[in-house]
Amino acid sequence: MQKNTKRNLFVAATYGGVLMLGLILGQYYSNEQRSASGGILDPLGVDNTYKIQGMMDLISKTYVDSLNMDGVQDEAIAHVLSHLDPYSTYLQPEAAQNFNETLEGTFEGIGLEYFNLNDTLLVVSIIPNGPADKAGFRVGDQLLKIDNVNIAGVQKPLSEVDKLIRGKRGSALQIFVKREGYLLGKPIKVIRDQVNVSSLDAAYIIKPTVAYIKIRRFGLKTAEEFRKALKELQKRGASSLVVDLRENGGGYLHSAIQLASEFFKDKKLLVYTEGYNELRKDYFSAADGEFAEGKVAVLINENSASASEIFAGAIQDLDRGTIVGRRSYGKGMVQERFELPDGSTMNLSVARYYTPLGRDIQKKYALNPQFFQNQTEQLWLLDTTYQHTKAFVTKAGNRVFNGGGISPDVLVPIDSNAVSLKYREINSSSLIEQFVYERFTKKSPAYSIENFLQGYHLPDKEYAEFMTYLKNKGLHLNKRQEDDLHQLIQTDIESLVGRFYFGRDAYFKVRNRHDVFIDQAVKLLDPSFMH
Template sequence: MEKGTVRNIFVAATYAATLLLGLILGQNYVDQQGSSPGNSLIPIGLSDNSYKVQQVLDLLVNNYVDSLNLDSLENGAINHIVSHLDPYSSYLLPNASKSQSEALDGTFEGIGLEYYNLNDTLMVVGLMRNGPAEKVGIKVGDKILKIDTTVVSGRNTPLQTVEKLIRGKKGSTVDLFVVRNTDNIIKTFKLRRDQVSVSAIDVAYILQPTVGYIKIRRFGLKTAEDFKQSLIELKKQGATNLILDLRDNAGGYFHIAIRLANEFFSDKKLLVFTKGAHEDKREYFSEGNGDYASGKLVVLINGRTASASEVVAGAVQDWDRASIVGRRSYGKGIVQEQFDFLDGSRINLSIAQYYTPLGRSIQRAYKANWSNMIDYASMYRGLWVLDTAFVQGQLFKTLEGRELYSGGGITPDYIVPIDSNALSMLYQEIVGSNYLEEFVYERFTKKSPAYSVENFIQGYHLPIQEYNDFISYLNTRGIAVSAKKKNDLLGLIQSDIEAIVARYYFGREAFFKVKNRTDPFIEKAIDVLKPMNIAS
């Protein structure tokens, strides 16, 4: 099957806020497809007016007073058409399409390091295990001065430029010139780019005796496989209860969410069904061979839990398989389908809605917002308005008698109160400013930690003097913090700094382990598990 006719059902929400919108219709698409059989968009454009878009483009290219770029015109027209369909259908240009695929597939071609631009110098802040950078001896804390022949330190080099310099085809080489704090000598490393894999499992570990914890960032191609392996390891360590953290997981591949939900059932259960104006009802069932079909289960959600995550949460809630803890989820119940073009661009088109096993639709209401169409510069931003108010829909009852409602996301069985300090404008400004990272990288990266990873995670707490210094640091950068706010934000900011320090010294898993020490969602989940006869 040609690339242009490939279809891949998925639920996409994670990247919708940052990617372009659009849809291509008319003769240009037909020309690309030729007479190839299979699924395509050709039937959409068979009316007498189907060639208007192409005719207008031809008219402009052949008659307009100035020369025009046909590709830009086409992309603009595509953008405009699909931006009026719904908030989720999107048109991705080749680079954006490739980035989305890499993020969902969990693989890319590169050297396997994370960097941070600190005072116009690229500092290595993370290394992929067994990646090219780690293998040649690059260390966290190294500062990158030059990539091949391009100096990137002290030049205000755009991160997009750095990305292009570092990434490349598998097997190609790149030279990095770095300086290390310990010896202040410039070192040269020749790296051979390779396929780098990034798991969608942020962390999986024993939180308490018999209680396993798994946090999933997205539903990519290998998420179900990685989850299954994590379950095996946790069971070996004595886990008979599980906390599944889907907070901030905004979706991914629909069929992967189905595979993961299957792990929680020992018999054939309806997990979800879909239907749309042009899509017949389709039902998706568990296979009855779940690896975690009998243990106690708590699922954590919040307002950024969406799409594929809501499929999983809805299935286990409807069947009384799990307790849902947290905040009401986002409410995206739209199934999308990918249509790939020969040039690498892609359409993510909404084709159906999905419903939980009981028949609940969790899609929040949305409507077009035409008020911003006067300003051309912002006409593609904020076109759709999502209804954030919860309106109870139809009532459903589970087999155990729990009352559940349709519409507006998944409502938890146990609600964690909102932390007003975390939602405050001041805290959001601090988090969004990157000053937390800058403070840590400027102060905590000069020498190795005096703690082992286990001791750090269990016992390290930011000294109050360091917190006071951070508040002073903010004041010098134009963020004023009153005495009251300083006291209110103490716990939040201490936890943030501790977690960033842990990530720098010990890696990504340490970050989440430190954050979980004082997490109210985790505390509530443990509390919910207590009456379930957890073995001590």
């Protein structure tokens, strides 16, 4: 995009937005980025911006009350971007930094994950080889005090705790810790450093020749992390692969292309982009894929979006693998990041992307007229129906369609219990986490991870105890609901216990024991498997 085009877009945002307060839509699916670097917006020029500059000067110098002019401009930009489409957003400096750190998989801190249990922070996960790990923290530690600030029993917001823990690389902090019921004799000193968070949630052998890799997001190092994990799995005999993209809301466009490239040994068109101000640009595989042969199944659901859909669309259009699950979200627009001098960013939709056969998978959207009467309503109305507006045929003769996401080759029906209001209420309450951390974190287990994975199942007595726990917290289930949700809640509890004792891989290994998506995928890859 040319420099003057970037400037004009910024001008339009400034002009239109000052007319009314803006809202940042902040959709989970707005994280498709064109590049890691993006563009830098120039200061406003004088060619066609005199009205805006004049208005800003007039407001600043003559308005009746004192104004935060930076805030006025922030609201202006946010308002206009939020009304262009559901995915263009404005991020203020702190939010922009957090957004970038999430996609780049790196931040400056100590590498602890904690849960607020009865107004005390309980360490539930530690990043291996991170600063906290090296300093001697353990899962199960309770954080009482950071330097001279009490954080236990004082109802301190987690955002404030995060600011105390996060900080400049090389700086030190001291944390007072209670371990297994006893206060440690001295605080643990830890030096903040660069912490790297993998974009892969899990990678392991799920059946003798079948590997499973779950990708959380398409970050800066996703393809590199995938290649490393894949090589280890191949050494252990993996010849088929399940790629799990469920709940993966997207990420960098180039990361999706790099990952898809790993599945082809020759040059293939993987995706192309095109917009009103953007000429068509084709993206091809690099013709040296690490997994160019071998069966592939890709898992998607209704929350697989943008970069996930680029990957799944390429695999499907080119007959490289089987898509298993439910229709994906349907976000077919690409955002480019434009940086402002104060560190804030505009993530602006600049093009649509198309699968190799030319499918546009963007769902239809329209401004909600109800929003302008009642601003508690959603700003955008998103069409959730599958349009089937145009059919395409792959070389293998499979029919695929335009509109509203990627439709799977093998459909996994929705579990009505998993989407029930009662189960959602339980999940949103965090009561499962509270129950687990109150009951199962007093001491280390007396068994190995192998024994846990093979033999541990929540006793019926413990499930009954959880039902009583819910009632005591004011959340009541009738007998039918208790029976219907038994397997779901049991899996939730078992996987959390596994994660607390043995880490992230254990969490997914436990969850996947009763996963119908994975059962379907493994049957496709290894017909001898029977659950």
